[in-house]
Amino acid sequence: MKPLRRYSAENEPKAWLFLLPALIIIAVFNIYPLFKSFTMSFQSGSLLNQQFAGLSNYQTVLSDPVFHKAMKNTAIYAFMVVPIALVISLLLAWLVFEKIKFKGFFETVYFIPYVTSTVAIGIVFRYFFNTNYGIINYFLALFGLAPINWLNSIEMSIPTLIIFGVWSGLAFNIIILLAGLRNIDPEHYKIADMFGALNWEKFSRITLPQLIPTVTFLLTVNFIGAFKVYGQVYALFGGTAGIANSASTAVFYIYDKFHIAGRPGIAMAATVILFLLILLFTFIQNKIIAKVEK
Structure with missing residues (x-):
């Protein structure tokens, strides 16, 4: 008599049959482009006539000052926007959760920018940042300050992009943080109130520690x-990378090298380099967060 096999959903052939459509889509639109990008990074020429070029594309990208400038701008943007937007x-999220009535209404209002086209929001912000009739310079004038050339100044391009990035990143963060706040057991706060804990003590010793998994997810x-x-840059500066790039x-x-310059090999080399940097940074970040959680 054969022993009864222990049931396991992941070992059932029918489970893989149901997963097959999703796996095919993932393979075609995610995995295949990843490997194709890697192979193209070692080739030169047009898309229809490619030849093996070894590491020349990587040498070109790594020695290109424009790429260095792009990576510097990306790093500045990331390390400014992410922490500011998260704070x-x-x-x-805490104000909506604790202090404001009609939470559902405000959650909807905060979530609307997340489901709105980045290009559409960028067009609106172009009017906000306009030097001559923008609403931001209008308010600056009320305080006697001179108008700022937000969009057509080399010095102000990145600060303008950072402001736009912070605003566009709030919606998703707020919704996720509100979900995290709802998962905190109210009994913790009742016990804290019994011992006369202040609001800032409850926030620092109960709310914030309980939100660490949520904050970790959002940081990553x-x-x-x-x-x-990319979308914020394209929308805010009208399809360009700002004045003088x-x-x-x-x-x-990558977009410029692939679609404008017509050099897909160099674009794919830059893509692989960016992928490896993101992978390395994510690994280091997870290690640091793991130590902080301990």
Whole structure:
């Protein structure tokens, strides 16, 4: 008599049959492009006539000052936008959760920018940042300050992009943080109230420690997204990377080399380098966060 096999969903052939459509889509649109990008990074020429070029594409990218500038801008953007947006999001989420009535309404209002086209929001922000009739310079004039050339100044391109990036990153963060706040056991706060804990003590000793997994998730996702920033640049500066490419980022550099310059090999080499840097940074970040959690 054969022994009864212990049931396990992942070992059932039918389970793989149901997963097959999703696996095919992932393989075609995620895994295959990844390997194709890697192979193309060692080739030169057009898409229809490629030849093996060894490491020449990587040498070109790594010696290109435009790529260095794009990576510098990307790093500045990521390390400014992510922490600033996360702190503001945490404050707003806590205010909505603790102090404001009609939470559902405000959650909807905060989530609307996340489901709105980045290009559409960028067009609106172009009007906000306009030197002559923008609303931001209008308010600066009320305080007697001179207008700022937000969009057509080499010095202001990255600060303008950072402001836009912080605002566009709030919606997703707030919704995720509100979900994290709801998962905190209310009994913790009742016990804290019994011992006369102040609001800031409850926040620092109960709320914040309980939100560490949520904050960890947001840091990882936001940093990866920040290193891949492209849509905000394209929308804010009207399809360019700012005046004299002053707001060029790593992905915009890849786009320019692939579609404008017609050099897919160099674009793919830059893609692989960016992928490896994101992978390395994510690994280091997870190690640091793991030590902090302990």
